[in-house]
Amino acid sequence: MDSTERTTSKSEQKSRKFLKSLIWKHPQDLLLVIGTGVSAAVAPGIPALCSWRSCIEAVIEAANQLEVLHPGDVDEFRKKVAKDRDLLVVAHDLIRKMSPRTGDAKPNFFQDCLMEVFDNLEQHIQNPVLLQSILRLMERGTMVLTTNYDNLLEIFGQQQNKPMESLDLKDKDKVLQWAKGHIRYGVLHIHGLYTDPCGMVLDPSGYKDVTQDPEVMEALQNLYRTKSFLFVGCGETLRDQIFQALFLYTVKNKVDLEHYMLVLKENEDQFFKLQADMLLHGIKVVSYGDCFESFPEYIQDLTTQICKQRSPDADRVDSTTLLGTSCIDCAKRRLGESSSDQPKKARLTDNDTGEDASSL
Template structure:
């Protein structure tokens, strides 16, 4: 339950669904959207939204003079008027890659590097990142639609062996799915430091979609784990996410996923709640202000980790009560009593 923050901003007390708070972190896949990066580094315009990211790339292209002034004007108009921003971004990349004739980047790489230059120095509010790393410590997986590596940078600063993965590396992705990589962050759209892995439409994932083993593993992940969507305004409409999991998995109603959103309008919220429930996704509100988001994630992470810790303690106590070879019941009881009085775990010697 959320409490008032130190700056006397009253936060509405909000409950966390028991089915989520009692999950084992290793049963969770955290889906990180643009809202997380925007909260962590609000000073970077490109992190505020997908639209802002495209606008920032256009600005960089203009500065580097890699787009004709007429094209700059046209793309700025398209960003404002078109709904399918993915198509705009795809065309923008092609325009900066005319020699190759496809969406592989050339000048696009320079523009991305300019847009996301020195990201670590822009981290202002690491609360969400700290909470996510805490869940990763206990086995949670992380998947993201973001191009930035803020989570990896922060995790490395905390001493974790963070790794950035993309779908072009089948071996690493399979290791991540099978939990051989504990601190991997899967970027399904690629990462700005490796623009060749950035793919913006389903056609670009032809090789991935035809890889039956990889697709089966990803879809099994969506079927057997609980996905928790954090800062994901448009992720469910994302064509890549749909191809990989959402619309290729059957029996969605029997699943149990979660999405956190800001509740700006009650009618819109409850309509979305009803729609998502048909897809096996439970909608949760962190409040009516984006400023509540980091604190809610912090409390959610602490609650899930606490529940897990309490469960482990209970199991350990049960094991202490099991018969131990060559130890008399009275001696075993004395050991348990000593452990209870000192508050420290004590091993029973055979």
């Protein structure tokens, strides 16, 4: 084996290492946050699914073809996408340009452009292994939310005879049921779904009713406190203003939490800097490998590890043996055991809880 082959083998071996604190989670203790990287891997034939930049570029082209933007505006937005790194701001400006100036986002051309861009999604599913892995976790109680406008997961799930349901933040009753775990195959689209213009959240003003509803906010933030969020295919999610308002900046004592983010390690220095920065938010950054092609197989292997059946003795292992007393304290805070007359013994297994596709 030459040096190149040894390097490749070492890289592949390292990409298959899993954190024990993650693979020992019960599926019902996890909440998957799905980003554009999942859609890009599943349907690579649709450029708009590959990244925020690709999606915005595709929407601009659709707007140009449908003649719902002035040619001058089309040129201006093309320039902004080419040079502006804050793509969320560009997206919000683009959306507003195709929406009524009254602030009512229901009748808008943006949705028409998305329907053009995402036409016949079911015909473009090429690599379903990722979706199959997500469904496997959902079967066992893992909750799913996404920042994506597409419904690839729901389409695939329906093909597998699962009662999939797309939810958005404007349906309070459904959101509360989902947050309580009553909709096993529900997928919460925090930006809405391209097929439903009434449920689309087009900019920060679009979710003001949600953030002002204490019942909904408490239900969502309680998930961030009691579940381990697993960010999959997410590059820009933590910069997303809606996600920040719902979870990231509204939940206190985040360093006590235990969330996970799977990323591509292209640059070692940038990876370890991100790792250090995210720990301040209670998020453990983990590399799935050094190439995007490793992503689907990594998720498949990770799902297999999480879903493995363990012996009853493993469930009775005391967390002090494995992680020390600090994790017990975190578990107690999450479960509110301090207010209980008979506190339960914390168990690790039950209670311990991009820009383009290549960078996700």
